[in-house]
Amino acid sequence: xxxxxxxxxxxxxxxxxxxxxxxxxxxxxxxxxxxxxxxxxxxxxxxxxxxxxxxxxxxxxxxxxxxxxxxxxxxxxxxxxxxxxxxxxxxxxxxxxxxxxxxxxxxxxxxxxxxxxxxxxxxxxxxxxxxxxxxxxxxxxxxxxxxxxxxxxxxxxxxxxxxxxxxxxxxxxxxxxxxxxx
Numbered sequence: 001x002x003x004x005x006x007x008x009x010x011x012x013x014x015x016x017x018x019x020x021x022x023x024x025x026x027x028x029x030x031x032x033x034x035x036x037x038x039x040x041x042x043x044x045x046x047x048x049x050x051x052x053x054x055x056x057x058x059x060x061x062x063x064x065x066x067x068x069x070x071x072x073x074x075x076x077x078x079x080x081x082x083x084x085x086x087x088x089x090x091x092x093x094x095x096x097x098x099x100x101x102x103x104x105x106x107x108x109x110x111x112x113x114x115x116x117x118x119x120x121x122x123x124x125x126x127x128x129x130x131x132x133x134x135x136x137x138x139x140x141x142x143x144x145x146x147x148x149x150x151x152x153x154x155x156x157x158x159x160x161x162x163x164x165x166x167x168x169x170x171x172x173x174x175x176x177x178x179x180x181x182x
Contacts, residue, residue, distance in 0.1 A: 017073045017084065028139040033072050035132035040065045042125045050118030050167050057098055057163065061156065064091050068153075071146055072136070087148045095155040102166045115164065117171025122164035129157035 008014075013022040016029060023030060040062050047055045067085045074084055113123035133153035139145055 028135070028142055029072060032132065032135040032139045033069055035128070035135040036065055036069050036072060039125065039128045039132050040069075042121065042128050046118055046121035046125050049121050050163075051170065054102075054118065054163055054167060057159075060094075061159075064152070067091075068149055071149060072139075086146055087152055089148050089151070092148055092151045092155050095152065095159045099155075099159050099162050102162055104162055104165045104169070107165070111161075111165060113164075115168035115171070117167045119164045119168035119171065122160050122167060126157050126160035126164065129153060129160055133157060 009025065012026075013024050014030060015022055016027075043058045043062055043065070047058045050058065064087065067087050070084045071086050113127070114120050115123070133150065136145060136149055136153060140150060
């Protein structure tokens with residue numbers, strides 16, 4: 001069996017694609033990659049608890065998140081120069097179209113992040129998407145980041161909110177906080 005470890009990162013540093021030197025594992029780019037990876041993992045969990053229609057949407061999102069990861073893995077934001085896949089604004093529009101397709105109507109109360117039918121997992125994924133977005137924003141303040149990445153992560157968290165409510169309603173429920181109307 002092949003080893004799955006190299007021990008090259010035991011000192012707390014790692015390589016980025018195109019980097020001339022290693023960077024610390026708490027580097028903003030590595031942190032953003034980790035957040036996107038965690039988001040992809042929780043989407044994998046959510047896929048096991050949602051209707052097939054929503055699982056198909058999440059599978060597509062997971063594929064796009066691999067592109068986000070590839071782009072983030074390029075040192076100094078040089079994904080184009082390294083001929084890595086890049087996320088386009090068409091993927092942002094795709095998320096907007098998905099929100100329209102799974103329209104939930106106006107919400108006038110705060111929604112509690114729980115529920116069945118995969119809803120709770122989607123709410124969890126939404127919070128991880130927001131954290132990933134914050135990490136990419138922090139990175140973008142220091143290094144080049146493709147503009148579609150920020151827009152994509154922003155829309156993705158909105159889509160996950162919509163899908164959480166959509167799934168909860170399709171499973172027969174919907175809960176809002178009883179004392180905090182918007």
